[in-house]
Each structure stands twice: as C-alpha cells, then as structure tokens.
Amino acid sequence: MAGAKLDPIDRQILAELQADGRMTNVELARRVGISAPPCLRRVRSLEEAGYLRGYHADVNPRELGFEVQVFVMVGLGSQADADLATFEAMCRDWPLVRECHMLNGEIDFILKCVAPDLSAFQSFLTGELLTAPKVESVKTSLVIRVAKAEPGVPFDVLEERTARAP
Numbered sequence: 263m264a265g266a267k268l269d270p271i272d273r274q275i276l277a278e279l280q281a282d283g284r285m286t287n288v289e290l291a292r293r294v295g296i297s298a299p300p301c302l303r304r305v306r307s308l309e310e311a312g313y314l315r316g317y318h319a320d321v322n323p324r325e326l327g328f329e330v331q332v333f334v335m336v337g338l339g340s341q342a343d344a345d346l347a348t349f350e351a352m353c354r355d356w357p358l359v360r361e362c363h364m365l366n367g368e369i370d371f372i373l374k375c376v377a378p379d380l381s382a383f384q385s386f387l388t389g390e391l392l393t394a395p396k397v398e399s400v401k402t403s404l405v406i407r408v409a410k411a412e413p414g415v416p417f418d419v420l421e422e423r424t425a426r427a428p
Contacts, residue, residue, distance in 0.1 A: 277417035283317040337399035
C-alpha cells in the first residue's frame with residue numbers, strides 16, 4: 263500500500279505540514295515529538311522522495327476580484343496520445359484554467375477555471391477553449407458556493423488503513 267513504507271513520524275510530519283506549511287522546523291519537530299535536526303532531515307527526505315511537492319498559500323480568489331469559478335467538462339474528438347498531450351499543454355498555458363484533470367468515461371477532461379467576471383470567462387470560452395483543436399464538446403457548470411475545499415489527503419484514513427495492513 264502506498265504510504266505504508268513511511269513510518270508514523272513521517273506520516274505525522276506530512277499531516278502537520280499539510281495543515282500548516284508555514285510552521286518553523288522547530289515547531290514541527292515539537293509537534294511530532296522529535297528534535298529539530300532529524301526533523302529537518304526527514305522533511306528534506308520527504309521532499310526528495312516526492313511526498314512533498316511544494317508549499318503554497320491558500321489565496322482567496324474573491325478577495326482578489328476573481329468572482330467566477332466554473333467547472334468545464336471537455337470532450338475531444340480524438341483520444342490519441344498526441345491530441346491529449348496537446349490539449350493538456352494548452353490548458354497549462356491558459357491562465358484562467360487552474361486545474362486540468364483527464365477522466366475516464368464520457369468526458370475527457372474536467373477543468374477548474376476562475377475568472378474576474380462572466381464576461382472574462384465567456385471571452386476565454388469562445389475565444390480559446392471552443393476554438394482549440396480537437397475540442398468537440400464543452401459543458402460548463404458555474405459554482406454557486408463552495409461547501410468544502412480540503413487540500414491534500416485525509417491522513418486519518420491513511421492511518422486507519424496502515425493500522426489494518428498485514
């Protein structure tokens with residue numbers, strides 16, 4: 263099972279950093295019950311192994327004038343690897359697209375977009391997304407409100423699974 267090769271202290275370090283990536287190494291070490299130097303070594307090891315991909319601030323888009331959030335379901339006319347890769351590259355270049363996930367099923371991609379207003383989103387939709395090569399269908403859903411937006415993974419579930427593992 264993924265994550266099982268980490269010991270409980272490593273998993274606790276990850277959980278603490280996921281909850282608060284700004285804490286000092288001294289505070290992190292205190293919370294996980296080890297001294298600062300081995301804690302820092304563990305954090306660096308977790309970074310090098312790819313468990314920690316970065317540290318980010320949770321920016322409030324509305325406070326910065328991004329009033330519109332939209333999920334966009336995209337169907338392509340071709341699922342050839344080259345066409346999928348081309349679409350993914352375009353998504354990485356579009357500033358309003360904040361997340362792009364390839365899916366299995368009727369929809370090829372779901373995009374999470376933010377925009378200052380509906381007019382800006384419509385300009386992106388009609389000027390860029392709908393005219394992109396191989397885009398065959400687009401369905402949009404405007405977010406009314408967000409009931410939950412938890413980053414990362416549920417560490418309590420990981421700990422429960424790890425405890426049950428043989």
